[in-house]
Amino acid sequence: MARAATTTDAFNAVAEPRRREILDALAGGELAVGDLTELLGLAQPQVSKHLRVLREVGLVDVRDDGRRRLYRVNAAPLRAVHAWVGQYERLWNERFDLIDGVLDELAGTDEPRSTEPGSTETGRGD
Amino acid sequence: MARAATTTDAFNAVAEPRRREILDALAGGELAVGDLTELLGLAQPQVSKHLRVLREVGLVDVRDDGRRRLYRVNAAPLRAVHAWVGQYERLWNERFDLIDGVLDELAGTDEPRSTEPGSTETGRGD
DNA sequence: CAAACATATTCTCATATCGGAATGTGTCAA
DNA sequence: TTGACACATTCCGATATGAGAATATGTTTG
Structure with missing residues (x-):
């Protein structure tokens, strides 16, 4: 067996720094993928891929807005992390x-x- | 580049469930490797390897006691995790x-x- | 419809994981 | 010293990552 998938739970998803940055950016409110790529200085595909992981773990929700997709934080899965660390x-x-x-x-x-x-x-x- | 090393920081080290279990077990006080293998039902080498990771991140301290090694939790590195999630x-x-x-x-x-x-x-x- | 724009997905590559098995290192006892 | 005991390290194999590049999907505008 190899390392657990990043999409296993919030613990794994959040272990990646870029993903934490994305969540931090989204903490201020909804943002489109393009906004994130600019804010984080990352390539668009990487942002989309990180967002996919975050979505699979339920850490973000998406909403379609015309030709772009607005992402927002859903902190719920972080409760488990907080509880354990607490x-x-x-x-x-x-x-x-x-x-x-x-x-x-x-x-x-x-x-x-x-x-x-x-x-x-x-x-x-x- | 591949996934960040598990020894990169507490975030990565703690993403592994077994490592969390080890810390949980050690939360009660010092334990030897043998105690942990028995408590967690893991093979001794795996326990040692997980402990190595935890040690490199500073989440546990070791103390030699005759022919065994007693490990104890050092929660300090978890503060960063707690702070971020908080x-x-x-x-x-x-x-x-x-x-x-x-x-x-x-x-x-x-x-x-x-x-x-x-x-x-x-x-x-x- | 075609072009432009915004995202998502796919593919490749280098890397590191975790578990299992085997082996190495160090300590205590007879 | 030899053997038993406690633990650490190494080698193996299967797996999945994350970045980069290229491409696909979908929406708006002309």
């Missing part, structure tokens, strides 16, 4: 939780000493 | 902003009707 927020905010976990295990504590359940924020500004 | 939070929380933007443009409104600047949260639970 779990590590406390790990980079505080090295302590990690140690706490280990200590809890060693101590045989039943209650994992939850750190403010329900709130993703740690309170520490980072 | 920019799209409002876009998936409310489809409204997007539409608002379009409406504003059509109406020629000067003030973009900002949605609670300073707060990333939209108030809407989703």
Whole structure:
């Protein structure tokens, strides 16, 4: 087996820098392919190809407007990415939780000493 | 040019599901390679190879312990991922902003009707 | 209809992946 | 020292990428 297809999920689709740039550009609002090629300084075919990937993963929607196609962001698939990465927020905010976990295990504590359940924020500004 | 190397950055490294699983497993605390192969049901070489990638990107640190090597998560590189994805939070929380933007443009409104600047949260639970 | 314009698709090529199998390196024990 | 154990690296093969160039599809205008 080879590397997973870029169209497998948002994780793979977004791993490509150009695709992130495209999404960033579209974050401001709908844009046509031509606008993107100019903004990113890429060749038109490459832009179309990247857009195809983004579309297959559901990260962008298209709309026909005369002879051009207007693309817009659909951030929904990014939620999964955000959710997964978010779990590590406390790990980079505080090295302590990690140690706490280990200590809890060693101590045989039943209650994992939850750190403010329900709130993703740690309170520490980072 | 081909696809970017998996060791290019956290984005690429984390696009691989197995690597995410490894990080998830390590989130609980240090683990040896053997522990990981058992937990994930993978062959030892594959685990080592994935760990290599994660290490090159700085997502894990290693520590020698006798004849085994203990790996631990270093979430720092994930901050960039989180930061980028986080920019799209409002876009998936409310489809409204997007539409608002379009409406504003059509109406020629000067003030973009900002949605609670300073707060990333939209108030809407989703 | 033909020409111009906007996008999409196809083809080629160099590259890197991931898994599997085999092998290499280093450490502990008898 | 030899053997067992833990892990890392290398070689293989199938696959898919991303850029570039060329071409196809589709829409508007004259």
